[in-house]
Amino acid sequence: MKKKLLTVLICIAMVATFATGCSSTTTPEKPAAETPTVKAVEKTKVFVSADWVKGVIDGKQPESKDYVIIEAAWGQVSEDKAYTEAHIPGAIHLNTDEIEEEKKWDIRTGAEITQVMKNYGITKDTNVIVYGADSGAARVAFVCIWAGVENVKVLDGGLNAWKKAGYPTKDGIETAQATAKDFGVTIPAHPDYVLATDEVKDKLAKDKNFRLVSIRSLDEFTGKKSGYSYIKRAGEPKGAVWGHDETDYLNEDGTFINFDKAVAMWADQGITKDNEIAFYCGTGWRATIPWLMAYENGWKNIKLYDDGWFVWQMDEKNPVQAITPEEASANYKK
Incomplete structure (x- = not known):
């Protein structure tokens, strides 16, 4: 009986030793408070935080698989100093003239918007994230939804919110990557x-x-x-x-x-x-x-x-x- 008890005690001690050894070589997890919010949100959720956007960029959520970040503003990218001096890494400048008619400023035709979507690498399944210094960002977001993009977000607070969160910016001009994929539905879907x-x-x-x-x-x-x-x-x-x-x-x-x-x-x-x-x-x-x-x-x-x-x-x-x-x-x- 004592021999059996001694055997059990030895086994317990060995298990404890192995457990201690494993835990001492494991890198501690980053505290949750320091990790950007990565929880996926409903597709109809429009306004999102800088932390959420950072989570997409860092590949920490499903939306990271296919996304495009747009900084929307009127005018040519070469003349937009705000964008060329500081933008979210990976963000592409979109001139609102591309989505609006020249004389009435209405939304362009379905065929024209279809080409714009192709030029910016967007299909109906792309997660489109828009921000800007004025309501041009909301305008672009609306056009994307009207066209049929199912997951459209607006960075609440814009670039200022991004900077306030302590995230880096990038200068220069980033080029859109066009897609050969079909948009997925006839534009406008709505x-x-x-x-x-x-x-x-x-x-x-x-x-x-x-x-x-x-x-x-x-x-x-x-x-x-x-x-x-x-x-x-x-x-x-x-x-x-x-x-x-x-x-x-x-x-x-x-x-x-x-x-x-x-x-x-x-x-x-x-x-x-x-x-x-x-x-x-x-x-x-x-x-x-x-x-x-x-x-x-x-x-x-x-x-x-x-x-x-x-x-x-x-x-x-x-x-x-x-x-x-x-x-x-x-x-x-x-």
């Missing part, structure tokens, strides 16, 4: 996300549940100024309500406000989730911000009036208003 002027006029006249929501400054909405050097007329399409300017959707650090705050702003103007909503601005940039926020939060009743004030005011027969937000929303509030 033509219903966009309304044209005739459709908006028809809905304003016949649909009491429709809300045409201006994402422009208060001075633009009330007709004190046009807001654009190339747009002479001031005012708004008759029947529009105010959804606040893009600056009201931003926190002081450049990140986007909580969606609940946006919903409260809209409710104050008689705009709710039960309405069919078409956001617009002058030429389609600012309006994509609230669209993306609503899309991310599961709202299904949202559109973009892509023609915007620019096209509306071109036809003098289109009715125009220059009133306060309170006056505009009076007919819609219960």
